Amino acid sequence: MERVDHLAHERNKSEFDVDAMKIVWAGSPHAFELSDRISKLVASDPGFRKDNRTMLSRKDLFKNTLRKAAYAWKTIVDLHLSEEEAAKLRFYVDEPAYTDLHWGMFVPAIKGQGTDEQQQKWLPLAYKMQIIGCYAQTELGHGSNVQGLETTATFDPQTDEFIIHSPTLTSSKWWPGGLGKVATHAIAYARLIVGGRDYGVNGFIVQLRSLEDHSPLPGITVGDIGMKFGNGAYNTMDNGVLQFDHVRIPRDQMLMRVSQVTREGKYKQSDVPRQLVYGTMVYVRQTIVADASCALSRAVCIATRYSAVRRQFGSQNGGPETQVIDYKTQQSRLFPLLASAYAFRFIGEWLKWLYTDVTQRLQANDFSTLPEAHACTAGLKSLTTTATADGIEECRKLCGGHGYLCSSGLPELFAVYVPACTYEGDNTVLLLQVARFLMKTVSQLGVKKPVGTIGYMTRVDHLMQCRCGVQRAEDWLNPSALLEAFEARAARMSVACAQNLSNFDNPEEGFAELSADLVEAAVAHCQLIIVSKFIEKLQQEIPGKGVKQQLEVLCNIYTLFLLHKHQGDFLSTGCITPKHASLANDQLRSLYSQVRPNAIALVDAFNYTDHFLGSILGCYDGNVYPKLYEAAWEDPLNDSVVPDGYHQYIRPLLKQQIRTARL
């Protein structure tokens, strides 16, 4: 295949220092170096090939994932990779596997909820992978409502054990990744029953499989829950089903950092604050937001490069046709997603800071910012994952017919991504939590000073009556005009909801009745957070020729795109007038023209290898057509020219012998 860079003309157009932007995207020179090195290491090792993934049967796919997970571990051990490097390696292997749950949920749960002794006992085993753990919370009948879980853990004072049991079909554990075929241990959540009394849901370390021959231990029924959305995608993971039939575990396998059961069968709270759990939640959700920017930027990278390669219509005098990226409709769908990818990247970075801040406060017994941090991360998880799922699918559509091919990479990216809208908190349920927090904040105004991301509510009087000062389209480039419009919208929507709520005698009924409006207010609040943190980011020094200018353009696109999309909110609350909205739209159009010459360089800045992207449409050199053509012939259906089944099922039709055919 020829080695020409079909996108060189695009790269030459760019008006900023791409290498400097790469560092901004990565977060620091160190982070860039790490990602760059490890992603290339993975890309160059044929052991990590993934281009055939969507063609494999479930069994072959799964076995191949087992191989890759072991191979990744071997690489980590052989190369003496640090923890940071190992995590990056797993990330760039880019295949959901039981190891995700082992490192991402099992280990952190022991760290967060285990006592010091429990940590000393279990963590070394887990770190060396002498045991493999999963996180078994969800049941067939209960996901969102964790307090409704039915599995029981009954203390037997006679033997000093807990008896773990699944009393009903709906109490079967259902969904835990790694559970189906691999995990030797689980953190299983169950209702703690001591002396006939129900103390609610707690976590227990339960061994599931023999460490000798991997067979399930007595009383354990375990299996895979079957195929999930898409080819390849999450089918590499053995999400599992699990039933306990009076399984006994020693008392010291209840995770006892926060509450304990003594030898005598006494239930006690420890003096460790329960709020610690929220710290872990902030951590997990921060990683989900970071993943969102990663998934969205991959899709955007593919759609942007292909939109510059693809030409359709507009040939003049036999010259080349128009690159589809030059159509304003294409731009108005694509560029806001490009801007969103950057916006989510920066909010993810900020959430990392927030996590550190929260942790330090918790250690100092300062719980004052927790509710705000909790609402903020819940809302941002919801907002970024929804936008990313929708954005990936939009990118697929932006690629026309070819986006529907697995070789475009987009179908698998979508299928593997969408559950992020559901796990770690269903996105609607999370927004309702944000709404509750907002209503509480409003009801306490004057009594309790709003802090952090809800701080703007201290200026609620001003925000309820301020008027937008924009007079020309360019005025919309002014960060304070943007910020005030978003603050006013969020404040007014919250206050309106609070007022409507006050018309109900029963506040809970009111909340239920108005919940769809409350969700909209929550969205407005969360969008404001992203906008304001993007703007804050740009108040810093950012080195590199033209880098800051490009980011300003993206920030404005992100903000004005939201303003246009949610015009109804801004207009109905009177934050802006139709004239302002129209000026914003004019400004948006001109921003699209500004970003156009830099589009390819802006996705190059993600520094994704072709291996990681896994997309012919998105390949770096833009040499799309020959690669598509070559890839087609790899499909197993092309093994033979005349397909299997011709003699039984096609020939009888053509030969008019269908009546006597055996089908």
Next chain:
Amino acid sequence: MERVDHLAHERNKSEFDVDAMKIVWAGSPHAFELSDRISKLVASDPGFRKDNRTMLSRKDLFKNTLRKAAYAWKTIVDLHLSEEEAAKLRFYVDEPAYTDLHWGMFVPAIKGQGTDEQQQKWLPLAYKMQIIGCYAQTELGHGSNVQGLETTATFDPQTDEFIIHSPTLTSSKWWPGGLGKVATHAIAYARLIVGGRDYGVNGFIVQLRSLEDHSPLPGITVGDIGMKFGNGAYNTMDNGVLQFDHVRIPRDQMLMRVSQVTREGKYKQSDVPRQLVYGTMVYVRQTIVADASCALSRAVCIATRYSAVRRQFGSQNGGPETQVIDYKTQQSRLFPLLASAYAFRFIGEWLKWLYTDVTQRLQANDFSTLPEAHACTAGLKSLTTTATADGIEECRKLCGGHGYLCSSGLPELFAVYVPACTYEGDNTVLLLQVARFLMKTVSQLGVKKPVGTIGYMTRVDHLMQCRCGVQRAEDWLNPSALLEAFEARAARMSVACAQNLSNFDNPEEGFAELSADLVEAAVAHCQLIIVSKFIEKLQQEIPGKGVKQQLEVLCNIYTLFLLHKHQGDFLSTGCITPKHASLANDQLRSLYSQVRPNAIALVDAFNYTDHFLGSILGCYDGNVYPKLYEAAWEDPLNDSVVPDGYHQYIRPLLKQQIRTARL
């Protein structure tokens, strides 16, 4: 498994005659009887099983589709089914196959574009399936821009043949369904070259494979283009790639109804009007709209039933938890989709009428309504397919985690549906065509009287300044208030675009620059069409207790939901005030409560068999959990308790032998 109707309490709540609604949904008693009978026939025949589809490897899947297509044909022949019955049977088999293109594109293309002699020669062969045809238009490099196709058909006067040739890689045919492995013939589109002159794109009947042994004929390179989105889904179809190396066909295999090449090599137009092509387009798009209502209603049926089964939170004093369908957030996401399914059903029915009307006019040489009909079907195709694709995914999310399982049926439904947004006209490209029509209409106001669905533009002066008369929430139930608001919005958006366009010296440049706004105006116009036809439908007599009332509720939900979603349009054009918008929202909430007790019955009215739905979450009896549990064990991964790969890839980790493992 127990045989209890877990949804009986829901069915008992309903306030209308479900059987009468079934007939309204089907369109007529005859249509109902036909669908009911054929769907049950398919459902009861194990030869049409599809529950294992998502687990099969590509090759097995494809072979199984070949079997089913032959089996369907055998059933049709054995049972002497009529054409109408045969089409329904293929529909309820519910598996994309080469037969879709044979019956849906190949046969109609010959009918529409072939001369009488050509029809006499080819149609009998096609009707008996002695030949199998596909529709080969799209190429690797050109889809939307049909005029840019590169394949050539050069007339050779010496031999009285055309030489079909693929001059470049990008001229390879790419995407045609049935082409990859099955079709014996294609309608191939190619540039007609006669005497060195290029007469543009025409259709040619080309034999691809031997009728004796199915091997490709000399000069033909053909294969499958590989895996597409999702498991099962469209992977049952052999979308193909095809290259011609100077393939010769007789002159009479050019489709010559509209233009001809004579023995002497003269190119001639026949006296058959070219506009006939548009008639076919209207037909095809009408079927796509009908498919949209079908796909959306399936998803809605699944999500509605499961939302009534699923309980989460809200248990009081140990009683049952709340059915998630009772949450207002769930309702505000689900019920507008239920209403959309009905709206699309009725607009589909109306489009059938439009097709008949257009055909009759064409036969009478009356082309006056063609541009309007063309714009209208283009827009409705775009609108309904986009809303359906998004709606299916929303239904999947409404099912929480379990919606992500293939056994929910929703992943496959989504994956198989989404290309409808791209084929038969990319949805954005189509909306731009609608926008062009709107701008032309506006520019000719006063000169040419707008007809049909654009007729409201005759009242543009009124619509530009009318004021919404709504004063209480209930006033929004008034059809004329709704209609006027939607007409005013559509008219004002079109006029605003036209005014902005007039600021450009070059109208084409203006159109390009403003195209994103133009697309929004086109959407507003098309939504108005759906709303107005729904309202018209309700002006008819509709028999059955409570049926009409339910449809009125759905019509109002559909309309007010759109109004809320596009509030920005209505407010920015001054069609309504924030107060009106807020009243509309209040009314919407109360409509949700009205539809709630009827929700299950309203999806029962679709009369889908469990076989057709293909979803455990949507099964008629609501006995979801035992069925999910049973289905899990069918996954091939559960064939063995200890997974294949344990010894090579898991044990070495656990036993700390990774360094020496062979991976």
